[in-house]
Amino acid sequence: xxxxxxxxxxxxxxxxxxxxxxxxxxxxxxxxxxxxxxxxxxxxxxxxxxxxxxxxxxxxxxxxxxxxxxxxxxxxxxxxxxxxxxxxxxxxxxxxxxxxxxxxxxxxxxxxxxxxxxxxxxxxxxxxxxxxxxxxxxxxxxxxxxxxxxxxxxxxxxxxxxxxxxxxxxxxxxxxxxxxxxxxxxxxxxxxxxxxxxxxxxxxxxxxxxxxxxxxxxxxxxxxxxxxxxxxxxxxxxxxxxxxxxxxxxxxxxxxxxxxxxxxxxxxxxxxxxxxxxxxxxxxxxxxxxxxxxxxxxxxxxxxxxxxxxxxxxxxxxxxxxxxxxxxxxxxxxxxxxxxxxxxxxxxxxxxxxxxxxxxxxxxxxxxxxxxxxxxxxxxxxxxxxxxxxxxxxxxxxxxxxxxxxxxxxxxxxxxxxxxxxxxxxxxxxxxxxxxxxxxxxxxxxxxxxxxxxxxxxxxxxxxxxxxxxxxxxxxxxxxxxxxxxxxxxxxxxxxxxxxxxxxxxxxxxxxxxxxxxxxxxxxxxxxxxxxxxxxxxxxxxxxxxxxxxxxxxxxxxxxxxxxxxxxxxxxxxxxxxxxxxxxxxxxxxxx
Amino acid sequence: xxxxxxxxxxxxxxxxxxxxxxxxxxxxxxxxxxxxxxxxxxxxxxxxxxxxxxxxxxxxxxxxxxxxxxxxxxxxxxxxxxxxxxxxxxxxxxxxxxxxxxxxxxxxxxxxxxxxxxxxxxxxxxxxxxxxxxxxxxxxxxxxxxxxxxxxxxxxxxxxxxxxxxxxxxxxxxxxxxxxxxxxxxxxxxxxxxxxxxxxxxxxxxxxxxxxxxxxxxxxxxxx
Numbered sequence: 097x098x099x100x101x102x103x104x105x106x107x108x109x110x111x112x113x114x115x116x117x118x119x120x121x122x123x124x125x126x127x128x129x130x131x132x133x134x135x136x137x138x139x140x141x142x143x144x145x146x147x148x149x150x151x152x153x154x155x156x157x158x159x160x161x162x163x164x165x166x167x168x169x170x171x172x173x174x175x176x177x178x179x180x181x182x183x184x185x186x187x188x189x190x191x192x193x194x195x196x197x198x199x200x201x202x203x204x205x206x207x208x209x210x211x212x213x214x215x216x217x218x219x220x221x222x223x224x225x226x227x228x229x230x231x232x233x234x235x236x237x238x239x240x241x242x243x244x245x246x247x248x249x250x251x252x253x254x255x256x257x258x259x260x261x262x263x264x265x266x267x268x269x270x271x272x273x274x275x276x277x278x279x280x281x282x283x284x285x286x287x288x289x290x291x292x293x294x295x296x297x298x299x300x301x302x303x304x305x306x307x308x309x310x311x312x313x314x315x316x317x318x319x320x321x322x323x324x325x326x327x328x329x330x331x332x333x334x335x336x337x338x339x340x341x342x343x344x345x346x347x348x349x350x351x352x353x354x355x356x357x358x359x360x361x362x363x364x365x366x367x368x369x370x371x372x373x374x375x376x377x378x379x380x381x382x383x384x385x386x387x388x389x390x391x392x393x394x395x396x397x398x399x400x401x402x403x404x405x406x407x408x409x410x411x412x413x414x415x416x417x418x419x420x421x422x423x424x425x426x427x428x429x430x431x432x433x434x435x436x437x438x439x440x441x442x443x444x445x446x447x448x449x450x451x452x453x454x455x456x457x458x459x460x461x462x463x464x465x466x467x468x469x470x471x472x473x474x475x476x477x478x479x480x481x482x483x484x485x486x487x488x489x490x491x492x493x494x495x496x497x498x499x500x501x502x503x504x505x506x507x508x509x510x511x512x513x514x515x516x517x518x519x520x521x522x523x524x525x526x527x528x529x530x531x532x533x534x535x536x537x538x539x540x541x542x543x544x545x546x547x548x549x550x551x552x553x554x555x556x557x558x559x560x561x562x563x564x565x566x567x568x569x570x571x572x573x574x575x576x577x578x579x580x581x582x583x584x585x586x587x588x589x590x591x592x593x594x595x596x597x598x599x600x601x602x603x604x605x606x607x608x609x610x611x612x613x614x615x616x617x618x619x620x621x622x623x624x625x626x627x628x629x630x631x632x633x634x635x636x637x638x639x640x641x642x643x644x645x646x647x648x649x650x651x652x653x654x655x656x657x658x659x660x661x662x663x664x665x666x667x668x669x670x671x672x673x674x675x676x677x678x679x680x681x682x683x684x685x686x687x688x
Numbered sequence: 689x690x691x692x693x694x695x696x697x698x699x700x701x702x703x704x705x706x707x708x709x710x711x712x713x714x715x716x717x718x719x720x721x722x723x724x725x726x727x728x729x730x731x732x733x734x735x736x737x738x739x740x741x742x743x744x745x746x747x748x749x750x751x752x753x754x755x756x757x758x759x760x761x762x763x764x765x766x767x768x769x770x771x772x773x774x775x776x777x778x779x780x781x782x783x784x785x786x787x788x789x790x791x792x793x794x795x796x797x798x799x800x801x802x803x804x805x806x807x808x809x810x811x812x813x814x815x816x817x818x819x820x821x822x823x824x825x826x827x828x829x830x831x832x833x834x835x836x837x838x839x840x841x842x843x844x845x846x847x848x849x850x851x852x853x854x855x856x857x858x859x860x861x862x863x864x865x866x867x868x869x870x871x872x873x874x875x876x877x878x879x880x881x882x883x884x885x886x887x888x889x890x891x892x893x894x895x896x897x898x899x900x901x902x903x904x905x906x907x908x909x910x911x912x
Binding site for chain 1: 749
């Protein structure tokens with residue numbers, strides 16, 4: 097551990113808060129139809145889009161109509177993506193497939209299409225060895241935008257439901273999508289993409305380079321339009337790498353500066369949305385309380401991960417390595433980490449991308465120490481409430497807030513109220529379903545995978561892990577997909593990547609299909625429940641706060657909320673966690 | 689329902705054009721004009737020949753010949769590290785890989801296989817530090833405990849362009865001796881080609897291996 101490592105963490109947390117505050121106010125203006133500074137730029141394109149899509153933005157939708165639009169729109173997005181990926185070779189005429197890659201088999205494509213549509217970006221393929229530039233752009237990049245947009249609009253709709261004073265409208269899905277893309281994502285993505293290129297991220301359509309190095313060894317270097325996809329990959333908490341090694345690849349994340357920037361860009365929208373919520377509710381303190389809850393849990397995760405990784409791994413110690421910091425090296429568990437990021441830059445990055453649904457990685461999670469690797473597990477077990485994905489984070493934690501209010505109400509013996517609205521049986525049933533559906537799906541899929549030879553074989557047959565690690569990989573795979581995260585203990589996908597020009601990725605049917613189901617179900621079921629909660633709350637009368645009303649904007653509530661999150665996560669996942677990462681973290685023993 | 693279907697179809701098509709074609713073309717086009725070097729991967733040419741990218745690690749090794757033929761192992765040519773050059777970090781990707789795939793090694797933290805791989809990397813590192821007569825270049829010789837972690841652990845991308853300063857400082861003794869350069873000169877090169885932390889605090893400094901090796905060649909052409 098170094099002073100600069102800690103400084104990075106606390107500077108990051110501070111800067112994030114300073115940036116997210118005004119951005120939250122800006123987003124509140126965007127979603128309440130107020131004038132923003134970007135109206136002169138995007139006003140015309142916005143109206144044009146409504147016209148082309150034949151949308152009446154003034155038409156308010158109730159939750160069922162909103163959900164219907166969302167589902168149908170997502171379905172079309174899925175079909176187009178699947179079509180583009182399956183017809184990859186037919187798009188050669190665009191000149192955007194310089195390596196002439198063929199399509200992956202249908203099952204891999206099913207997984208990939210589901211993965212990108214659900215904002216998961218789980219990858220059963222290697223980008224630079226299987227996908228054309230056209231597929232990356234017109235297929236994956238588009239879903240990077242749209243899936244992020246879908247997450248955000250659900251959060252906005254839920255907020256409207258909570259704060260609305262009358263009627264059943266929770267907004268207009270089409271208007272929310274268009275405004276999210278134009279006013280929230282586009283300005284950030286464009287500026288950010290150029291910053292990345294300025295630092296060394298590549299942006300071209302060249303064929304792959306064939307290099308004869310200075311000792312004569314031949315090397316092939318993949319190229320591509322990386323910057324545009326990298327920017328939205330992180331801003332939209334998507335996380336699917338252009339290259340197989342994701343944000344560890346120097347062409348995606350070239351410097352310590354971009355590493356810091358990438359971390360900021362992942363959390364800026366999820367953080368900003370929380371402040372937006374406070375602003376839209378007319379009670380900024382509500383936003384601060386939720387933000388504080390998230391920040392406390394985030395910092396805790398970072399501190400644990402950093403200390404664990406700086407300590408080094410049992411395998412390193414057994415091999416005789418000295419893992420302390422020395423002059424010219426920060427030491428620690430550098431296995432699967434890049435020199436330019438170091439221990440702190442890798443540990444914090446991976447906490448940032450696993451508390452959110454981002455799932456980008458700049459180091460190999462598989463090679464993290466037992467405790468360091470348990471941190472991403474714990475983050476995922478909290479079901480995306482620590483900042484979470486864009487939108488998903490806010491609507492997920494609001495579910496927990498309602499649950500905490502309910503539990504608090506039971507403790508003091510009063511009808512639970514949230515912002516003046518009574519929380520009744522219907523709401524709590526929906527909230528419970530929204531909260532439990534993701535863990536249940538994850539555990540069910542893990543159980544099926546562990547029990548079946550074809551899905552389990554991957555983790556057991558692959559090299560270089562042992563004992564509990566095999567189970568950790570399998571469990572992490574389905575936990576990650578259920579949470580729409582997409583990061584991996586990559587040994588689970590550790591099949592041999594086909595060489596350039598071969599016919600796509602290797603098919604792993606059961607894992608592909610199970611994973612695809614895992615992602616789709618655990619994405620859309622909670623969305624429907626969240627929208628249903630929005631609908632249930634939208635029509636409710638707001639009663640004035642009385643003497644006995646439990647406050648939801650003070651430290652006591654923050655503690656209660658953290659308690660509820662940890663309790664639910666621990667109760668559902670502790671037994672499974674014990675079998676994997678915790679065993680590894682507690683022992684210096686090496687396994688075959 | 690019908691309305692939603694029409695709007696969805698139109699929306700997905702229009703947005704695919706806008707976000708999937710216009711947006712990447714715009715970013716890539718402007719980048720090509722504004723930052724052509726970076727946008728194309730910071731290629732390095734020597735005498736008009738492309739020798740690599742500044743930010744992609746490569747394998748500074750020689751092919752192994754037997755009876756005038758390159759020895760192949762599992763379809764890949766076998767290589768041996770060239771002691772005239774600073775060596776990059778161990779990786780599963782770099783050794784003579786002819787395809788563009790990058791991959792994690794995915795060595796688990798509690799695995800005997802990981803330990804074995806680390807021991808092998810450590811031994812290779814120590815072996816490279818020995819002159820043909822067996823004496824170490826590094827004063828007093830290297831032991832496992834003195835090998836910097838980044839010299840034994842594989843990188844994440846497999847094409848990590850940098851090594852730690854501690855790692856470079858150890859290799860400097862070998863380079864200076866083999867190339868008959870003063871140690872101070874090699875150290876000057878190390879500081880010259882050290883890439884600092886981002887914004888002065890983010891990440892760790894590292895020595896760009898390709899650049900320092902090219903500088904070495906300019907200073908004292910490889911003796912081969």
